[in-house]
Amino acid sequence: MKKTIPSIPTPSVLLVLTTTLLLLLDILVAEPRTEMVQITCGNQLEHNSTVFILNFIATMENIREQMGTTGFGIAVTSSGPDANYVLGQCYGDLSLLDCVLCYVEARSVLPRCFPTTAGRVYLDGCFVRAQNSSFFEEYTGPEDRALCGNTTQKDSAFQKSVRRAVLQAASDAPNNNGYARVQVPVSGTANESAYVLSDCWRTLDVSSCRACLQNASTSILGCLPWSEGRALNTGCFMRYSDTNFLNPEPQNGSSRGIITTIIVAKKRRGSNDAEKLAKILDDSSLNFKYSTLEKATGSFDNANKLGQGGFGTVYKGVLPDGREIAVKRLFFNNKHRARDFYNEINIISSVEHKNLVRLLGCSCSGPESLLVYEFLPNTSLDRFIFDSIGGKELNWEKRYDIIIGTAEGLVYLHENSKNRIIHRDIKASNILLDSRLRAKIADFGLARSFQGDKSHISTAIAGTLSQAADYADSIVTIAWKHFQLGTLEEFFDPNLMLHNYHDSSMKNDVLRVVHIGLLCTQEAQSLRPSMSKALVMLVKKDGHLAAPTKPPFIDEKTMELNDMHENPCYPLNASDSDSIATVSQSSFYPR
Structure with a gap:
């Protein structure tokens, strides 16, 4: 984003910028087109959550670097059931800057498919596909389809222009690195045109690209007489519209360099x-x-x-x-x-x-x-508790202090701050430790201010994939089963070395903390204590604790906490079997 320049008297629709740019001129008027078109997820579940997630992160970062230099990227990490094959591509009219913006948006959407191993994200400016096996040469498949606009029906003249533009784009693209854009005026009108964009993935050869676009052309023309149509195919993307969605083409001979100019243009939305x-x-x-x-x-x-x-x-x-x-x-x-x-x-x-x-x-x-x-020198809690050596550095007394500190921080966020805040991504890697191993809650990337008049937000697990993996392994359920059987000591971290302590009070303290944790994760929302009450339970060690009821059922496909006792979750689009990433709403208060 450019630094704001002092305003000068101009009409409200005009923006006058005087600056020296180390950019292409067309970047100023280009759009990354990050609007979501469709996400589809596979059916096969990941094999090893930890390995799969690490491979996914490494592969997506590799793709991001390629997208910033060529607008396209493919990467493969590892092999076997936890391998990651990823392809990312921006459509041909996006600048490299807007390409990166589109890709990071698609990359943030793709984890909705977890814990399945495959997913495709179509945005209006780019495409990303991930899978645990190679697909780079595929150009057709059962998921190929057209999505049609349903707001405006057009006359025969527009339909004729669309057919001409679509066929022209399908013909031109295979011999132009898979990309074509076409504008065909609508006869009998002053300013109306049909606009078409077609793009094949760069891993395809000319014949595969041509076959994909022929299939796309056939399906997209089925959208007529509607004013918008998109073909979402395995090896290509095509779109037509009565609105000019295409970015301006760079001028001939334009290149990166210093451009000093005064630009007068319409103020862009946002x-x-x-x-x-x-x-x-x-x-x-x-x-x-x-x-x-x-x-x-x-x-x-x-x-x-x-x-x-x-x-x-x-x-x-x-x-x-x-x-x-x-x-x-x-x-x-x-x-x-x-x-x-x-x-x-x-x-x-x-x-x-x-x-x-x-x-x-x-x-x-x-x-x-x-x-x-x-900066906190001792990094995060997960670096200790998930390490065989580091775990021994945190004895029970230190861990208890960290638990209390974390609880006090959450109480402040939920009840004492100016705006009540729900963090929504509490986990070991978001608990940082200072030089004295005191807990500090970090990463408010998912934090949301909770206003008193808003009681409904999504209850989907909103954290990162590593957190989702923890839930997928049903750690809470395992703890609950041990509690029921009276075998919780088998659940304790061996790095605590509690067997070295002859005083049973320490083991009782650990058991009490786990007990409180199970109270906080009960299926019935009304039975869960608020964070301030949980803190009192932690500090007041002789206080009575009620017996916890079972934790909520966790749907590993949607990563939703399905509160079957009080808040049954219903997908907004139950008939849509294309995407596993469903959304639901239920009453949610900071507790």
Whole structure:
């Protein structure tokens, strides 16, 4: 996002920018077209959650780097049932910058298919497909289909222009690296045209591309007389419309270089949000220059990489004044999310508590969105408890302090902050530890301010894939079964080495904490204690605890917490068997 320039008197529909750009001119008027068209998921479940997730993250990052240089990428990680084969491609009229924006949007959607091993995401500007076996040469399949608009029916003249444009695009693309765009005026009208775009995946040869587009042409023409049609095929994409959705073509001979110019253009939708955000950040102490953070992290050198989650990669950095910081490089980087990005910053910066990671600022003036946090030397809790050596460093007393600190942080978010906040992604990797191993809750990438008049939000597990994997393994259910059988000690982490303690009070403390955890995960929402009550239970060790009831049933296909006792979940589109990623709503309060 460009830095806001002081306003000058102009008509409200005009935006006058005077700047020096190291960009292509067409970037200023291009659109990444990140609107969702369709997501389809496979039926085969992953084999090993941990391996599959690590392979998925590595493969998608590889694709992201390729998309930023060529607008296309393929990558393969590992082999066997947990392998990841991924293809990503932007349609031919997108600039490289808009291609990256479209890809990160598609990449954020694809995990909805977890825990299945396959998924396809069609956006209006790009396509991403992942699978655990090779598909790069496929061009047809049973999932090929047309999606038709259903708002406006057009006359015969428009239909004639569409047929001509579609057939022309299908003919031109195979001999033009798989890409074609066609505009055919509608006879008898002054300004109306039919606009068509066709794109084959670059892994196909000429004959396969031609066959795919012929199939796509046949199916998409079945959408007439509707004004919009899209063909979503295994090896290609095609779209027609009565609206010009195509990005302007770069001028002949244009290349990257310094362009100094005055541009007068219509103000783009969403630019007002971006301008407001830039002004607010410039007027506050939250703003960091992109160049400062880039230098602090050694140009985001892998040697400075601290970790990676579902929404971004975190790097260690050192500012010119010697301060150590943690810089989160966000995956989505969508310039159309200026308002959401500002709201997120506003939420995070408005809370201060000893058990919450402190936000130092952000940068949205460079080519990507960055968040800056305080640096915590002991990284995250998962680095200890999932490590055979590190786990022994955290005895029960230290773990208990971390549990209490985490609970106190959640109580503050739920009840004591200016805006009640639901984090929605609490897990070991989001509990950071300072130099004294005190807990600090991190990663508000999914945090949402909870207003008193809004009681309905999605109850889907909204966390990263590693969290989803934990749920898929039904850890809560396993703990519940041990509790029922009176064998909870078998569930304890052996790194605690409780057998070395002859005093039974420590084992009782551990049993009490697990008991409280089961109370917090009961199927009936009304029986679950609020976070403040849970904290009292943790601190007041002699208090009576009710017997927990069973935890909720967890649907591993949708990753929904299905509260069968009080809130049966119904998919919004139960008849749609194409996508496993369903959505449901139920009453949800911060507890």
